[in-house]
Amino acid sequence: MAFVEFIKPDINIDFVGKMKLAFSISMAMIIITFASIAWHGGLNYGIDFAGGTLIQVKFNVPFTIDKIREAFQPLGIENSIIQQFGPQEIVVRVGEGTTDLKSLSGKVEEKLNNTFGQNAVEMRRVEMVGPKVGKDLTKKALLAIFFSWIGILIYVGFRFEFRYAAGGILALIHDTIITIGAFSLLNKEFDLTIVAALLTIIGYSINDTVVIFDRIRENARKNIKKPLAETINDSINQTLSRTILTAFTVFLVLLSLFFFGGPVIHDFAFALIVGVIVGAYSTVFIASPFVLVWDKWMPSKFRRKK
């Protein structure tokens, strides 16, 4: 019977043998991440975490950023970040949250209409996050990530063995750090939706990892005598086709989100694309081999009996 196959069934790559190389590459990426964050003086936090005001304006007339800055001069916000956002739109980010009622957005609209003519602009989106809320949101985001790790650690530890759980979590921390690193390197804005993306990556990556763990568990039961390194390698190879196919279908929908989803979820889709690639890599090269490292270090009782 002929199957359409990306990965031949008799594939046998020595993943475990390349462990040291993989660990070095991962270490390098993690070091680059921290170096980049240090270089940029921290992450480029969006207003969700840093507090501030974001105003998205659509122009019905031609405009230049310089002229907008000029219009903003009387408001004292001419030095804020102004970015082009799609063909006829800009996004203005002002550092501090204003809590007064006749807030910034009204004044911005007024000034722009004065400069570019009546009804030249349309206010598309205004987001203001006060410093208090920013702190709350940061705390909640960190807690969400931390507790999801703990939750997964407990579940995987319960369903498999603790060393699997440790390998899985290590892979997750690895994925989270490297995705953050990609954002830091490109100096992209880090906001709430990116945290949602990180949590999704965590969910996806552990999903991927658990499938391989499941196979290792199954193969180990079938053939207790086989060295763990071989069992792990066989399991990764046997599930490789599925790992790549699933990553590919997810990748397809992410491309669709990235290109058709619009600028609001553009960065979100970007984070997921990075995460899915890193997640698939860590599943194969980090999570399972780590179980082996753990085993050499601290052999499981079950295995010592052989």
Next chain:
Amino acid sequence: MIKSIGIRALIVLAVCLVALFYLTPSVMTDRLPPFWKNNLPADKIHLGLDLQGGMHLVLEVQTDKALEGTIERMANDIKETMMEKKIRFRGIARTQKDSITVEFPDHPAREAFEKILKDNYPDFEPASASQRDGKEIVQIKLKAKRAQDIKKLAMEQGLETIRNRVDQFGITEPEIIPQGEDRIIVQLPGIRDPGRAKNLIGKTALLEFKLLDEEHSLEEAMRGNIPEGSIIAYGTHLDRESGRRTQVPYLVKNKTLMTGASLETAKVSIADRFGEPYVSLKFNAQGAQDFDRITAENVKKRLAIVLDGVIHSAPVIQERISGGNAQITGTFTMDEAKDLAIVLRAGALPAPVTILEERTVGPSLGQDSIDKGIWSTIAGLMLVILFMMIYYKISGLVANLALILNIIIIFGTLAAFRATLTLPGIAGIVLGIGMAVDANILILERIREEIRGGKSPRASVEAGYTKAFLAIFDSNLTTLIAALFLFGFGTGPVKGFAVTLTIGLIANMFTAVFVTRIIYDYFIWNRKIQTISV
């Protein structure tokens, strides 16, 4: 596992029908037959503010200010009581937000004070006492329980007042939800003038009637010699010719004669002369009596109408006014007058509110997001469907069927549970499409392995499902754990995403495993097919 294909098919059919049933109002929009509207759930999928446009506000009621105000009033009350009872004291003032400090010249005065405190003001307790330069200084503190009650009441009243104002502003389906001890979330879908709405919600709207201090000179006060018992407040003056507004200072007496609390109603009227809008007030019975007395006592004096510390007008009281009617004139536009009438009717906020967070999305951006959401969903779906069909042929088709059912169930569940669909929520669905086929990929890869091992189609399917199930179960459950934490800690965009992702994961276990199995079992058991297209 239920053996009978018929029963299993019935279950799937039932789930499908229920999902479609809840989806009907969303799809049929206006063509819904009347009997449906009257007897069956007619809720459409609720769109988040980012999709339908609108404003989301997080307000903080400054309950500390309400407490300070109460203490301030109590201090005045105690002062008056002491004067009435002829207790000698050197000074009384609020110190810190919940305590009052009183100074006495000698010990007997202090003892007399402590007696009336015990008899008349049980809410206070002595906090500290000291002697300095022969003076006795006593600090009294409001009991913690009572302070807590005042704050709680301020929050409740604030919530009620804002609810009243929003209701009168005329927005469909506003949501006003208390959060924590002192926060209020206000959601106004489809709002067109966010600035005006913010003004209306956030205005304290404390209306006060005070006498102008005409015995002292304003110029002298402006130079810094403000007479005891008076303050400088500002009003605006509109120059009719130039249309410019200028600030005008007034010297007013501190004492508030009346507040807006005694209003029965307020409405907008139009003045004959300039066609200018003004707000006419009608007092309740007690208010009318008070107003009658105040105007009678102060004929020919000027009465300032102060709103949130700003003087709107200060007309001369020509004669005693007994009908219980008054008016606030000033330099209003029609909208301003309307909004003022609304806030006066709804009552003053017990404490000022500040805006902690605001997210406003214009209606056109919302529509753009819906369009883009639909497009990216369709595009993602098509890509995955196409890929599955090329890679797994007929089995891919079966997986695609499960995928479409999965999407129907997600939307049906959203409608049934009145969950809110947001843009990140759509992203969650799109991502779910990619992950939903994973279960089928796992199963199909297993079936292929079994076929390669030389097993019959029947045995291959059996083994494929059995062996893949544990992996699907464990992997989906771990992802679900992450999704639940997203939901638990998430706010705004994160929550919307978690909702659809969670529903998608649960639906996926049903469609990808249960539903597809029926199809294979039917063809293998009933049709006795010899090969599987996989």
